[in-house]
Amino acid sequence: MNNMLELTAISKQYPGGVQAVDQVSLTLKAGELGVLVGPSGCGKTTTLRMIAGLEKPDQGTIRIRGQAVDGQRPQDRDAAMMFQSSALFPWLSVAENLAFGLAKKNLDRRTHRSQIEAIARQLQLEDLLERKARTLSGGQRQRVALGRALLKEAAVLLMDEPLSSLDRQLRLQLQDEILRLCRQRGQTTLLVTHDQSEALNLADRLVVMNQGRIEQNDIPQRIVAQPATLFAAQFIGERPINLWTVRSAAPQSIFQPSQIVWPDGADTVVIGVRPQQLRARRLNSASGSEEAALMGEVVIERFHWTGAQRFGSGRLGGSPVEFSLPEGVNSQIGDRVVLSADASALHFFDPETGRRLSCTAIPVSE
Ligand SMILES: Nc1ncnc2c1ncn2[C@@H]1O[C@H](COP(=O)(O)OP(=O)(O)OP(=O)(O)O)[C@@H](O)[C@H]1O
Secondary structure (H helix, E strand, O other), X not given: OOEEEEEEEEEEEOOXXXXXXXEEEEEEEOOOEEEEEOOOOOOXXXXXXXXXXXXXXXXXXXXXXXXXXXXXXXXXOOEEEEOOOXXXXXXXXXXXXXXXXXXXXXXXXXXXXHHHHHHHHHOOOHHHOOOXXXXXXXXXXXXXXXXXHHHOOOOEEEEEOOOOOOOXXXXXXXXXXXXXXXXXXXXXXXXXXXXXXXXXXXXXXXXXXEOOEEXXXXXXXXXXXXXXXXXXXXXXXXXXXXXXXXXXXXXXXXXXXXXXOOOOOOOEEEEEEOHHHOEEEEOOXXXXXXXXXXXXXXXXXXXXXXXXXXXXXXXXOOEEEEEEOOXXXXXXXXXXXXXXXXXXXXXXXXXXXXXXXXXXXXXXXX
């Protein structure tokens, strides 16, 4: 048995009729780091609270290490929870706060102390052990909270937006620490965030939620490469995906029908192309795009710079569009460039249901 956490069709409706969680099922194997990601209000925290035993599901089963935990009190569950602003006891020292992670274990004082020191070393808190928690910075506080949760040595570590109160640099640093510690300890972890880049950075398994339901549950690479729904395509991705609503009988002229296999029976589809896969080149440059499935001219209206890559935006085929500017394309606002994308970059979705249409575009070779 190496399923550490198993949720089977759990649902929760709050008084007032809000269906916060709707038939959520997911499994984490031993040592896996799962990330629940989705917009505010989609049910992430409620899911975590049900696992921790702080809310009772209306339906469904939760298993930790294969054991159903329904009816178990939070303190009896083999789960440790770390919150967004983890409440440390401000007037107690770091060491005393960490000790709460160990409280139930009845260890002798020396073992106690050595475990606290070990985790403090791992989290670079050694020099702060005697400091009062109220004198710590936000990043140090979150480290103590993480240490306290890890000291519990629970089968499953639950983390609710553990880094969202920190600035970007600290967040990246602590992301690395969470990854390193979870790996080192083989700690099965379920972390909640609304930040898709944090989710991609951390997750072995990414679970995209929307309105109480799971949109997609997969490895991050596959969610980026093959989003199962329009929502997942829009929510995950460094830059917003470009979308066109297209009638297969009369597609906009930017689509090259000879290069596209239309999904069976679909009259109207939504086609998505990520900006990274929509490349700009100069009007007069040697083409090399004869086999492109999407091609058109655009006037650059704006630039976007992510630090790693430069993007431009304008309008194409009746929709706003963002595209990547390869190095060496030294363009200015108002310049005209040619955009092209291969058939393999096109994602097709049903405009009614938002589901990915099974047919992935494949290049048609003569
Ligand atoms: N105690 C409660 N009583 C009534 N409704 C609630 C309660 N807690 C949460 N909700 C509602 O349930 C839905 C899901 O909330 P939840 O906190 O699980 O979402 P979330 O994805 O964690 O959001 P956030 O990222 O903003 O924390 C929301 O519509 C919320 O308003």
